Amino acid sequence: MVAYTSLALLGASVAVANPLFPRGNQVRQNQVVTVTMAAPTPSNTAWNAGAVTEYPIHASCNATQRAYIKNGLEETITICRQARDHILRWGNSSSIYQKYFGNASTGEPLGWFTKIVDGDKSDVLFRCDNVDGNCRLPGWAGHWRGSNATSETVICDLSYELRRPLEGMCMFGYNVANGATNFYWASDLLHRLLHIPKVGEGVVEHYSTGKYPGVISMAKTNATWSVRDSDTLQYFALEVYAHDVAVPGIGCAGTYTATSSxxxxxxxxxxxxxxxxxxxxxxxxxxxxxxxxxxxxxxxxxxxxxxxxxxxxxxxxxxxxxxxxxxxxxxxxxxxxxxxxxxx
Missing domain, CATH: 1.20.58 (Methane Monooxygenase Hydroxylase; Chain G, domain 1)
Known part of the structure; x- marks a missing residue:
């Protein structure tokens, strides 16, 4: 009996010295441990790295020239944004759209306007140094450099005298039908941008003849070319801005009047x-x-x-x-x- 009791006590002491549950931070056998490690910082792979968001202006332009050109380019973006948004809202059901683009689909004009507003603006340069000598010729207000430098445009001093700000839309006796497409900085620089291969891609060209009457006629007879005609894109942007923003619901479309010689x-x-x-x-x-x-x-x-x-x-x-x-x-x-x- 005594021997049995001693063995029982010995077993109890062993049980106490070797508990069934771990103490403190001891890890239970076969227990899964999750370890969090800091991931390496990824290299810069942004899809738009290096994008140019403003049209470059050459160092040859002084502070005043730069300010005029910069404001003009911002106004160009303004009328192009409104032209794009007008199409997005109304599609080809818009009477203004039908007037200039006939029954053509909206994809191409949407693309050209969006490209000018949101596209990368590299490979475009505006300069003021009369590098080709054309600004010395009477009546020249600027020119695309063409084969000399296809991405460059020269703005001559005469532009600062002739071009009007967009805030004067429908003023100065202007109306779309009879006004020059380069009357405002916004539309003049739109025309110049469309010449640049980066923007017009060699697709936007001068397909209509006879200015406003030619544009209206082509929309009725060959709208396929209207959506890539430089004059048409200018007239449309001007009339939309006049109608939607400058004089809402009215605009200043005008009625074309032929001039006699x-x-x-x-x-x-x-x-x-x-x-x-x-x-x-x-x-x-x-x-x-x-x-x-x-x-x-x-x-x-x-x-x-x-x-x-x-x-x-x-x-x-x-x-x-x-x-x-x-x-x-x-x-x-x-x-x-x-x-x-x-x-x-």
Missing amino acids: APVAAATSSSRAASSVAVSATRSPAAAVSSAAAVISSAVAAVSSVRASAAPAVSSRVADTTCTPHDDHWHCPPGVTPPSSPPS
């Missing part, structure tokens, strides 16, 4: 004078002779005027075989020197 007016005046002589001859032969002399003198002056005005036109037609007139400048193929004066 001086030679035609001179010829008409001479014709009327000749008719007057014929009437006088039936009344007084002496008066008819005197009047006839006056008419002959007037006719000679009219012919001289027609010849003088026709000379530049002939020169322009010759230039047109290689160079295309646009606003205040020419578009010429590589290696062809532009005429010394802007298009009439």
Whole structure:
């Protein structure tokens, strides 16, 4: 009995010295332990690393020139953003859209406007140093450098005198139908940007002829080209901004009015004078002779005027075989020197 009791006590002491549960931080056998380690910092692989978000302006531009060009480019982005958003809101159901793009799909104009607003702005440069000498020519306000440097545009001093700020939309007697597409900085620089291969990709060109009437006509007959026509994109952006923002719901579309030429007016005046002589001859032969002399003198002056005005036109037609007139400048193929004066 005593022996049995001693063995029982010995077993109890062993049990106490070797508990079934771990103490403190001891890890139970087969227990899973999770260890947290800091991951290495990834290298910079941002998809838009190195993107250029503002159109570059050359160091040749002084502070004033830079300010004008920078503001003009911001205004270009403003009218392009509004043109894009107008299409996104109304699609091709917009009467303004139909006016300029006919029944064409919205993809291309949306793409061009969005590219100018949100696209990378590298490979574009505006400069002020008259590197090609064209700014010395009368009437030149700027030009795309073409084959000399396809990504560059020169802005001449005349631009700062002629171009208007976007805040003056529908002022100064301007309306879209009769106003020049380069009247405002915004649309002038839009045109210049569309020439740059990075922007227009060689697809946006001058397909319409006759400015506003030609643009409206092409939208009705060949809208496939309207969505990539430089003039059409300018007119659309201007009219949308005028209608949606400047004078909401009204705008300043205007009604196109053809302008008459001086030679035609001179010829008409001479014709009327000749008719007057014929009437006088039936009344007084002496008066008819005197009047006839006056008419002959007037006719000679009219012919001289027609010849003088026709000379530049002939020169322009010759230039047109290689160079295309646009606003205040020419578009010429590589290696062809532009005429010394802007298009009439």
